[in-house]
Amino acid sequence: MIHEISDLTLRRFPKYIYILRSMQRKGQEYTSASELSRFLDIHHTQIRKDLALTGVRGIPKRGHRVDSLLRACIEFLDWDNLTDACLVGVGNMGSALLNYEGFAQSGLQIVAAFDSDPEKIDKRINNIKVYPIEKLKDVIGILEVKIAILTTPAKNSQKLTNEMVAAGIQGIWNFTPKKLVVPENVVVENMDIYPALAALLGKVRNVNTINPNGPVEFDQE
Amino acid sequence: MIHEISDLTLRRFPKYIYILRSMQRKGQEYTSASELSRFLDIHHTQIRKDLALTGVRGIPKRGHRVDSLLRACIEFLDWDNLTDACLVGVGNMGSALLNYEGFAQSGLQIVAAFDSDPEKIDKRINNIKVYPIEKLKDVIGILEVKIAILTTPAKNSQKLTNEMVAAGIQGIWNFTPKKLVVPENVVVENMDIYPALAALLGKVRNVNTINPNGPVEFDQE
DNA sequence: TAGATTGTTAATCGATTAACAATC
DNA sequence: TAGATTGTTAATCGATTAACAATC
Incomplete structure (x- = not known):
């Protein structure tokens, strides 16, 4: 049975591709789900599940090769065909x-x-x-x-x-x-x-309502 | 206890406002959660919950006045203040x-x-x-x-x-x-x-994969 | 080896949908 | 009145997070 790929999953892949491309430009050879997680605010388990969809297998303790992982993500989204x-x-x-x-x-x-x-x-x-x-x-x-x-x-x-x-x-x-x-x-x-605008303005208000004076600083002096 | 308003909730309100404004322009006096639901692909129960957040009360069998509901939604997002x-x-x-x-x-x-x-x-x-x-x-x-x-x-x-x-x-x-x-x-x-682009292209592919030849038509001849 | 990382299964969380009594 | 609509509570659904054995 073929599972339909969910909207939220599809939306995460461009973020992986973006980071992987910049890693590749810097010449980084390996990365891991945990490292991607730190850069992206996506849970490492989520990332592993997503990457599994592409068929790649990581190496325990080492992670994934940046270039093959990038290729797999691009192929997954079919971004190699215009x-x-x-x-x-x-x-x-x-x-x-x-x-x-x-x-x-x-x-x-x-x-x-x-x-x-x-x-x-x-x-x-x-x-x-x-x-x-x-x-x-x-x-x-x-x-x-x-x-x-x-x-x-x-x-x-x-x-x-x-x-x-x-x-x-x-x-x-x-x-x-x-x-x-x-x-x-x-x-x-x-x-x-x-x-999106409503979400931005609303979230700023949420922050200010819950914490109206910003982070509490301990006034030494 | 004040509940933080969720991101998804905030994002629905501009859609309500958009429809309500066009109803107002057309001179429509009343609307209902069920009517908004038909225009927006949002479940009527969801709409009722959202509208309840603004404090408005609807009238059974009649619904809500368009103008007061619109005002309530705009105030809810604080869109009356720039x-x-x-x-x-x-x-x-x-x-x-x-x-x-x-x-x-x-x-x-x-x-x-x-x-x-x-x-x-x-x-x-x-x-x-x-x-x-x-x-x-x-x-x-x-x-x-x-x-x-x-x-x-x-x-x-x-x-x-x-x-x-x-x-x-x-x-x-x-x-x-x-x-x-x-x-x-x-x-x-x-x-x-x-x-967003990945989601669009992916969804088009999903549709074509699941239903590669489009809707099946019964060929009468 | 020890420990970091993988990949999977189970638990949690929150959003959406269903069900239903109340009401004009 | 009858029936459409409201508003609320319960059930479902799916996504995210936690737990953990396997592995290099």
Whole structure:
């Protein structure tokens, strides 16, 4: 029986990869679950379970070779194969993502962008061509893109989503605050910043409420 | 005994606020936990528990008044009071955030930005002044800012974090992939896009693995 | 060898969901 | 009234953490 890999598990792997890459750059040969745990605030048992999913075996007392462990993690996420994506909505956030350098190392390649502003159409941003939004369906169909990044104003997000789904999109990275309605075989990953903002402000308040004057210092003098 | 409000709870409230605002715009007078549940994919029992935290009481068979419920949710997150923040690193992502229109409605006001590029210093983006990074400590001290948004390259993130903490920052919204080390009274909210990307690509793969040919259609002919 | 580390199984913890009486 | 909705308590579920034998 194949177990579905849980969302939380998938989210931990990029953190392993990030640390392992920096270890590799520094020439470190071996690492252990306990060492990764110290750097990441993830319990060492959790890390062992995750790494076991990739099939690697560690050596007691020594741990894992950094390079083979890194390779295993990258393969586990399939980040050694680039998945094509398109980006819809070339505003501030969209441009920022089009200029991101890290995607190529993370399994993603943006091959087309769409916008409704005639000023932007047919321009290239970071060598990615901006198509008119009317051509959404055609271009997605021709390029056979399965992943879309949605960075439009929230207003049209559902309409565009419907078009994208009709054109064959299977996964949407949603940067708008709107919940998208999609068929069950289409996946949505919400990248809404407001829940994160609420969590940040709320946690700062939690800290201040529980411990309103900060750490108590013993006033010598 | 005061219960600390959990992270997941805090993250749900912006979703309630978002829906309630659009209901209010449409002039809808009443809503119910069950209705919100349909729009949000959150269990109705969960919603009732959350709303109970704000102190509102619903009316059986009728639900809640949209306007008073919205007000209660906003007060619960303290979004009716603006918290000052500064932004460190005016790159693509930083500029996108400086131009965000939604923060004022979400309890956040960015009052200063910092960068090391002389081209950017002393310019204004969306009326927010860009200071030289060397003045980080002074400006944060003078303006008494407690929240920082970190959108620099990952390289210097820990060094800048140390400076910000020394200057009195209590909460950091971290857009870099690096895990920041901070004292326990400082809160970090990670807005790393790679875990989200891994989750999206992984979930699309999950769907295709479990159901490789999409939904089975009964071919009538 | 001694001890650090692995990998697995069991216990704990917290969030989500189910069940149900109360109420307008 | 009948029935939809509320709000609470109990059950379930899954993730995290603890415990521990195996091993180099």
